[in-house]
Amino acid sequence: MTHFERPIERRGSNSIKWDAILQTYNEEDLLPLWIADMDFQAPEGVLAAYQKLIAHGVLGYAETPKSLYRAIIDWENDQHHLALEKKDILFFSGVLAGITTAIQAFTDRDDAILIHDPVYPPFATIITNNQRKLVRSRLREEKGRFVMDFADIEEKFNQQRVKAMILCNPHNPGGRVWSKEELQRLGELCKKYAVLVLSDEIHQDLVFPPYEMTSFFCAGTDFSDFSLQFTSMTKTFNLAGIKNSVIFVKNKALREQLLRKQAANFQHEINTFGLVGMEAAYQTGKDWLSELLPYIRSNVTYLLEFFQNHLPKVKIMIPEGTYLLWLDFSAYGLSDEALENRLVHTGKVVLNPGVSYGSSGKQHMRLNVACPQSVLAEGLRRIATALNE
Numbered sequence: 001m002t003h004f005e006r007p008i009e010r011r012g013s014n015s016i017k018w019d020a021i022l023q024t025y026n027e028e029d030l031l032p033l034w035i036a037d038m039d040f041q042a043p044e045g046v047l048a049a050y051q052k053l054i055a056h057g058v059l060g061y062a063e064t065p066k067s068l069y070r071a072i073i074d075w076e077n078d079q080h081h082l083a084l085e086k087k088d089i090l091f092f093s094g095v096l097a098g099i100t101t102a103i104q105a106f107t108d109r110d111d112a113i114l115i116h117d118p119v120y121p122p123f124a125t126i127i128t129n130n131q132r133k134l135v136r137s138r139l140r141e142e143k144g145r146f147v148m149d150f151a152d153i154e155e156k157f158n159q160q161r162v163k164a165m166i167l168c169n170p171h172n173p174g175g176r177v178w179s180k181e182e183l184q185r186l187g188e189l190c191k192k193y194a195v196l197v198l199s200d201e202i203h204q205d206l207v208f209p210p211y212e213m214t215s216f217f218c219a220g221t222d223f224s225d226f227s228l229q230f231t232s233m234t235k236t237f238n239l240a241g242i243k244n245s246v247i248f249v250k251n252k253a254l255r256e257q258l259l260r261k262q263a264a265n266f267q268h269e270i271n272t273f274g275l276v277g278m279e280a281a282y283q284t285g286k287d288w289l290s291e292l293l294p295y296i297r298s299n300v301t302y303l304l305e306f307f308q309n310h311l312p313k314v315k316i317m318i319p320e321g322t323y324l325l326w327l328d329f330s331a332y333g334l335s336d337e338a339l340e341n342r343l344v345h346t347g348k349v350v351l352n353p354g355v356s357y358g359s360s361g362k363q364h365m366r367l368n369v370a371c372p373q374s375v376l377a378e379g380l381r382r383i384a385t386a387l388n389e
């Protein structure tokens, strides 16, 4: 049995995935296949680094070690052919905190910011909570996968005077790993209309060959002039709870403006546990990751077979990356509320309602396969019970 197959009891550990849903839905014995964290233990090297920290026992303020910068530079270079220097790297307590600060630093009240539809829901929340104008461009479905609608994006850039765009690369919830050509085309439009790109690349390491991750910076020779990249090792190595992240900024003026806002918000001191976990993950996690990806893939295959045999009416977007799947339940003709109720109260299984990702997510659900296959099998059985009632 590999370490990914062993079920780990997470109930009673204050897990949002396992514990918080009981209150949300007022229901017992729910099986969660929602939220983007995995039911797997972190790599040994990360746990060992934490044990060393605890054994030392002093948990005072920590500076960012040079070895951590080195580990990030090496990882980005080896895994993503992205050349970085130490000065290009800023630390934040989470990708969303970084994106929020960037929105505050580079845009003003009522400025228009574009995101795709569907896309990871907090992007819209950040925009509206900061009194910016939310503009959405709907992704189109072509041959069972999402593609960008460049004509629509250009029209919106032009007519709505869009100032910035938050890009999800790879895409959550569709699992698209945007190709270099798509990113080039998008980048050229952003350049033409002076749109700043905030590229969220938190899922950058969760990509299935033959698909290849292209960092936005690498899609065009001058793209780092008008963009920032946000990433973290927290999705890759299942460390979401340590809330630690990095922003890559090569453009000096953008970097200085962001640093000023970060300091104004007093966000520049970084959690010791974040720094320790991040360094250990980048330095020691590669083998773990190379075992994880085939395991996730085998779960995707398992799921596809299950749906084909038991729920053939559900349309599934096959992911090129991430451990998230976008499922279209529209053939059942249920409202979003009825669909959620059926899954939760009849099947006792929790997925993310698609409608929270934008209006194109109506009658869809997002499902997380990053769990032992035995847990996934039980979750799928519950979905079938809910829908074949």
Ligand SMILES: Cc1ncc(COP(=O)(O)O)c(C=O)c1O
Pocket: 036, 093, 094, 095, 096, 097, 120, 168, 172, 200, 202, 203, 232, 234, 240, 243, 244, 245
């Ligand atoms: C695209 C994307 N960005 C950001 C986050 C959250 O990042 P953080 O916890 O570092 O704020 C997630 C988590 O699921 C995500 O999928």
